[in-house]
Amino acid sequence: MNRIEHIGLMASYNQWMNRKLYDAASTLSDAQLSMDRQAFFGSILGTLNHLALGDTVWLKRFAQHPVGYPALAPLSAIATPVDLKQLAFANIRELATRRAWLDQLIIDWAQSVQESDLDHRLHYHNMRGTATDKDFFSLLVHFFNHQTHHRGQATTLLTQAGLDVGTTDLLALID
Structure with a gap:
């Protein structure tokens, strides 16, 4: 498997796992989803919000790649999150809509990445505003x-809430 195929596989895995998590999470009440479970982001909803916000930050950075990635253009209408712990989406329904949109955006973007894009060094600012320059492929990894990592945390929280999200292994998508 080459690097481009790996990126495509990871984008598909991301979408597949998010659907499983959101299907399970949607069976819980808003109170159960918002309950502080002593996790890093507090609740199931907090953890899933963090994932959506983190993805948004990274995708907006990736949109700055010299290639321009037209598939990421819709992100320009969305403000860059300033706090990755905020509850930008107050309920699972709003968050699930954004998640599905992000996941399709990731799939579309991943299909547009070319091998020659991967060896570029991407210049961006971290959340503290510090400029940095890193290998693009490593950033995608x-x-x-x-x-x-954070879906694993969410899976644990859902399991603690009595839900089984089923198979989570990437192996399920590998021929």
């Missing part, structure tokens, strides 16, 4: 790893 981080982007997908960040999603997997």
Whole structure:
């Protein structure tokens, strides 16, 4: 599997897992979703909000790649989050709508990435405003790893709430 195929696989895995998480989470009440479960982002809703906000920040950074990625153009209408712990979406229904939109955007964008794009160094500012310059492919690996990491936390919180999201292994999508 080459790097482009890997990015496509990770984008598909992201969408597949988010659907599973949101299907499970949508069976809980707003109170259950907002309950402080002593997790890093407090609640199930807080954890899922963090994922959507983090994805938004990274995708907006990726949109600054010299290639321009037209698939990421719709992000220009969305403000860049300033706090990754905020509850930007007060309920699972609003958040699920944004999540589905982001996941399709990620799929569309991943299909537009070319091998030659991956060796570029991306200049961006971190959340503290510090300028940095990093290998683009490594940033993509981080982007997908960040999603997997926090979905693991969300899966644990859902399990603690008595729900089973089913198979979560990437192996399920590998031929």
